[in-house]
Amino acid sequence: MQIIRIHADAPLKPAMGEACNGCGLCCLAEPCPVGMLVSMKRRGACRALRWSDEARRYRCGLMQDAAGHATSWAWLARRLIASGAGCDSDAELA
Numbered sequence: 001m002q003i004i005r006i007h008a009d010a011p012l013k014p015a016m017g018e019a020c021n022g023c024g025l026c027c028l029a030e031p032c033p034v035g036m037l038v039s040m041k042r043r044g045a046c047r048a049l050r051w052s053d054e055a056r057r058y059r060c061g062l063m064q065d066a067a068g069h070a071t072s073w074a075w076l077a078r079r080l081i082a083s084g085a086g087c088d089s090d091a092e093l094a
C-alpha cells in the first residue's frame, strides 16, 4: 500500500480513458518517464507537479511555468505523457 498526500480540493479521479481532470493521482504516485528524469526517482510524487488554487487542480510544471507560459520542457513532456489522450492511470484510492 502506498500513502499519497493529495490536496483536499483535488477533484476525484475519473475512470481510465475519460478526460484528465488534474486530480494528480498518477503524478503523486509515481513520475512519468520525463518526470523520473527531473525528479531523479521512480516512486512517489513528481517534483514537477504543481497545485493551482485558481484552477483547483494539479498541473504539470514542465508544461507551463508559474506565469502560464510553455516551458522548454513542454515539447518533450507532451510527447512522453500523451497529453490530451485521457486518463491512463489505473490507480485507485482506498
Ligand code: SF4
Residues within 6 Å of the ligand: 013, 014, 019, 020, 021, 022, 023, 024, 025, 026, 027, 086, 087, 088, 089
Ligand atoms: S491522468 Fe488521470 S490520474 Fe493523472 S491527473 Fe489526469 S485524471 Fe488524474
Ligand code: SF4
Residues within 6 Å of the ligand: 026, 027, 030, 031, 032, 033, 034, 035, 036, 046, 047, 048, 049, 050, 059, 060, 061, 062, 077, 081
Ligand atoms: S506529467 Fe508532469 S508532473 Fe506528472 S509525472 Fe510527468 S513530469 Fe511529473
